[in-house]
Amino acid sequence: MPPNELDRLVARRWRVGATLTAVMVIAYFGFILLVAFDKETTGTLIAGDRVSIGIVLGAALIILAPILIAIYVRWANRTYDPAIQALRDKRGKQ
Amino acid sequence: MSASSLGEPNAIAIACFIGFVAITLVITYWAARRTRTTGEFFAAGGNVSALQNGFALAGDYMSAASFLGIAGLVAKDGFDGLIYSIGFLVGWPLITFLIAEPLRNLGTFTFVDVVAFRLRQRPVRIAAAISTLAVVTFYLIAQMVGAGNLVHLMFGLDYTLAIIIVGSVMLLYVLFGGMIATTWVQIIKAGLLLLGATLLAIMVLAKFGFNPLTLFARVRDQYGAAQMAPGKMVADPIDAVSLGIALMLGTAGLPHILMRFYTVRDAKTARRSVAYATSLIGWFYLVTFVLGFGAAVLVGKKAIVGVDKGGNMAAPLLAEVLGGTPFLGFISAVAFATILAVVAGLTLSGAAALAHDLWGHVVREGKVREAEQMRVARVATVILAIVAIVLGLLFKGQNVAFMVGLAFAIAASANFPALLMSMTWRKFTTMGAMASMLTGTLTSLVLIVLSPTVWVDLFKNAEPIIKMKNPGIISVPLAFIVGIVVSLAKPERAAVDGFIAAQDRMHLGPR
Numbered sequence: 001m002p003p004n005e006l007d008r009l010v011a012r013r014w015r016v017g018a019t020l021t022a023v024m025v026i027a028y029f030g031f032i033l034l035v036a037f038d039k040e041t042t043g044t045l046i047a048g049d050r051v052s053i054g055i056v057l058g059a060a061l062i063i064l065a066p067i068l069i070a071i072y073v074r075w076a077n078r079t080y081d082p083a084i085q086a087l088r089d090k091r092g093k094q
Numbered sequence: 095m096s097a098s099s100l101g102e103p104n105a106i107a108i109a110c111f112i113g114f115v116a117i118t119l120v121i122t123y124w125a126a127r128r129t130r131t132t133g134e135f136f137a138a139g140g141n142v143s144a145l146q147n148g149f150a151l152a153g154d155y156m157s158a159a160s161f162l163g164i165a166g167l168v169a170k171d172g173f174d175g176l177i178y179s180i181g182f183l184v185g186w187p188l189i190t191f192l193i194a195e196p197l198r199n200l201g202t203f204t205f206v207d208v209v210a211f212r213l214r215q216r217p218v219r220i221a222a223a224i225s226t227l228a229v230v231t232f233y234l235i236a237q238m239v240g241a242g243n244l245v246h247l248m249f250g251l252d253y254t255l256a257i258i259i260v261g262s263v264m265l266l267y268v269l270f271g272g273m274i275a276t277t278w279v280q281i282i283k284a285g286l287l288l289l290g291a292t293l294l295a296i297m298v299l300a301k302f303g304f305n306p307l308t309l310f311a312r313v314r315d316q317y318g319a320a321q322m323a324p325g326k327m328v329a330d331p332i333d334a335v336s337l338g339i340a341l342m343l344g345t346a347g348l349p350h351i352l353m354r355f356y357t358v359r360d361a362k363t364a365r366r367s368v369a370y371a372t373s374l375i376g377w378f379y380l381v382t383f384v385l386g387f388g389a390a391v392l393v394g395k396k397a398i399v400g401v402d403k404g405g406n407m408a409a410p411l412l413a414e415v416l417g418g419t420p421f422l423g424f425i426s427a428v429a430f431a432t433i434l435a436v437v438a439g440l441t442l443s444g445a446a447a448l449a450h451d452l453w454g455h456v457v458r459e460g461k462v463r464e465a466e467q468m469r470v471a472r473v474a475t476v477i478l479a480i481v482a483i484v485l486g487l488l489f490k491g492q493n494v495a496f497m498v499g500l501a502f503a504i505a506a507s508a509n510f511p512a513l514l515m516s517m518t519w520r521k522f523t524t525m526g527a528m529a530s531m532l533t534g535t536l537t538s539l540v541l542i543v544l545s546p547t548v549w550v551d552l553f554k555n556a557e558p559i560i561k562m563k564n565p566g567i568i569s570v571p572l573a574f575i576v577g578i579v580v581s582l583a584k585p586e587r588a589a590v591d592g593f594i595a596a597q598d599r600m601h602l603g604p605r
Contacts, residue, residue: 010601014518017191025342028184032338035177035324036331043173043323050311052322055383058176062380065183066373069190073369076195081362088602 009083016075020068031061098411099419100401101250106423108249114282114431115263121278125271132467135272136203136446137356142277144363148370151354153280154439155182155345155371156287156378158240158432159498164379165412166405168386169398172313172321175386177328179379181338185345186372193346194368195361196517196600203450204443205352205509209516209531211599212592213524215460219451221531225508226349226451228535230444230478231485233501234437238486239494241433247402248410248426253490261483264438268445269475273357276438283428283435288378290428294409295381297416298388306384312391321390333563337499340566344502347509350443361603385409392416404495441478448474496547499564503542507534507569515577517600520593526581534573541565 035042035054042054129135142150160182167175201207206222238257245256267275302308313321328334345351355364389398389408392415401407410429414422449471454462462470508531515522515530542548544559562568 006598006601010597013601020191021188024184024187028180028342029335029338031180032177032328032334033331036328036334039324039328043319045314045319045322047307048311050307050314052173052310052319054173054324055176055310055322058173058180059380059383061180062183062376065187066369066376068187069369069372072187072191073365076365077362084602091602 006087009080009087013076013080016072016080020072024065024068027061027064031057098397098401098414100407100410100414100422101247103250104248104419104423104426106420107426108423110424110427111430114286114427115434118275118279118282119263119266121282122267122271122275125274125278128274129270129272130468131464132203132450132471134274135468135471136353136442136450138273138277140357140359142357144358144366145370146277146281147354147358147363147367148374149284150277150280150357151351151367151371152374152378153282153284153287153435154350154354155348155375156284156432157237157436157498158244158429159236159495160378161287161291161382161432162244162406162409162429163404163495165382165385165389166398166402166408168383169389169393169408170395170405171325171327172317172387172390173323174325174327176383177324177334177337178341179382181341182345183372183376183379185342186368186375188342188346189351190365190368190372192514192517193352194355194364197352197513198355198358198361198364199603200517200596200600201356203353203356204446205347205349205513206447206451209512209527210455211516212589212596213516213522213527213586214588215455217524217528218531219455221528222509222512223447223451223456225504225531225535226447227444228539229347229349229501229505229509230440230447231481232497232504234440234444234478234482235485235489236494236497236501237433237437237440238482239489239492241430241437242486242490244406244429244433247407248429254487257483257486260434260437261479261486264434264441264482265476265479267438268441268479269472273442276435276442277354277357279435279438283431284374286428287432288374288381290413290425291378291381291385291409294413294416294421294425295384295388298384298392298412301388301392301416309384309387309391313387316391317395330562332567336562336564336567338566339570340499340503340506340564343506343510343566343570345505347505347513348502349447349505349509350439352509352513353443353446385412388412437482441475441482444478445471445474448478493551496542496551499547500538500542503538503565503569504535506566507538507573508532509534511570511573511577515574515581519581520590521581521585522577523581523584523586523589525584525586526577529580530573530577533576534569537569537572538565541568 210218242253389412413425546558
């Protein structure tokens with residue numbers, strides 16, 4: 001097998017992982033910075049003055065985490081695992 | 095509201111708790127007969143399914159601090175309490191994307207297996223054992239003291255007796271049933287905790303026409319809009335970011351959590367198990383929002399703080415208001431079971447650091463007989479249980495809430511950077527890993543001791559030496575920088591050469 005096939009696959013996995021990590025990190029620290037620097041916006045009431053923006057964003061972050069994971073698991077199951085399996089089979093034959 | 099029966103012996107609570115202990119001890123007996131090898135003792139023989147491990151991970155992670163503490167914080171301080179629960183969740187995606195799969199493929203019992211894979215074993219194992227034991231010890235102190243206080247508050251039972259009960263039952267689980275028993279204890283506990291919290295939340299929402307917005311509107315009417323806005327906890331933006339770093343990266347560096355990935359068959363199962371775990375934990379935190387705000391409205395802040403200044407009794411009091419003494423009993427028993435399970439998980443990971451990392455790889459240099467390793471593991475378990483009980487008694491009456499933060503800070507600074515660099519960076523060296531881990535541990539410790547939490551609140555000095563309460567923003571980058579600089583300063587040929595083999599195994603799996 002070409003020596004760099006695994007390297008390419010690995011690089012792709014780290015890229016996908018790093019991208020999704022970046023989304024989580026930016027969303028979370030964006031939230032923290034908003035909370036810390038703009039308390040007014042965070043505390044603004046919406047939905048008929050019943051709930052604050054901060055609480056809605058907080059709940060959204062909690063829902064975002066498993067959604068990002070679901071995206072990754074789907075990618076890994078559909079794309080990454082078969083590619084790794086193909087590599088394993090190739091190596092097994094040699 | 096009528097006077098609470100909290101703190102009086104509660105027949106239902108005692109019955110539920112005895113039931114939980116009885117069932118888990120039967121499981122321990124069953125598990126003990128399946129625990130003969132170190133692979134079974136530390137990793138349940140790798141036979142745990144994705145869903146089971148998802149529940150077990152959630153069980154290990156959802157401590158009484160997150161159930162009682164966060165519900166209480168939300169009831170007392172409103173929005174500020176949410177900041178913690180969000181922080182506790184956002185580390186899980188990072189575990190999925192960066193750590194779970196390579197960890198499963200590369201290691202056997204501890205995360206150190208991964209860091210040390212292509213490096214010189216002894217220095218790396220020693221440094222990592224120090225950070226692991228530091229994390230485990232601080233976390234254990236917080237849990238034990240919490241257990242003593244809780245049981246005293248809820249059942250009126252003596253503090254000392256509570257500590258000894260928790261320590262002894264946990265010892266039975268780990269000593270005889272190893273990881274198999276501990277995993278089942280976590281699964282049952284996570285199931286009960288999610289069930290109890292969800293039932294309670296449904297009862298709260300039933301009072302508000304099943305519309306959370308109506309609940310929030312009541313919070314606004316009763317306490318003003320400020321209850322749903324950031325308060326004093328985020329007074330300092332740098333501190334808020336620093337706390338965020340420690341919570342996020344600390345989750346991804348907790349030894350007892352990382353250890354769980356070795357209990358499943360392969361990397362794919364590890365990946366699926368984090369997905370389950372994150373959904374369960376996320377669900378749980380959404381539920382605690384409802385419990386916290388529900389308690390503020392239905393129990394009242396004054397009544398909650400009247401029972402316990404920290405607000406920790408918000409959820410139990412809410413249970414009593416909504417479901418009477420029997421439901422209070424059930425929730426109290428669940429809280430006690432929660433502590434018991436977390437303590438067991440921590441002890442097992444401490445035992446792995448002592449028996450596998452220190453004895454197996456440092457003292458015996460990797461050449462240790464199976465029977466001897468098992469003996470050492472069991473001795474280590476007994477020692478840790480005794481240490482946990484003694485520390486629990488020693489820290490009686492102290493405010494130890496900061497120790498969970500300290501455990502997270504060390505995990506984030508000492509474990510996460512070394513783990514990440516060892517998996518992704520070819521030029522990472524033995525000395526780099528050692529320096530990074532020791533820097534992370536020491537910086538976190540020193541910064542917290544000099545901070546207001548310890549220097550002022552605990553040591554009673556007038557002024558803190560450092561104003562910052564959370565070390566993460568300094569200690570984590572420093573651990574990365576030290577690791578990189580030391581590695582670049584003195585390259586290690588063998589470590590670079592070993593990277594290809596490590597990468598093969600990290601992605602293709604052990605073969």
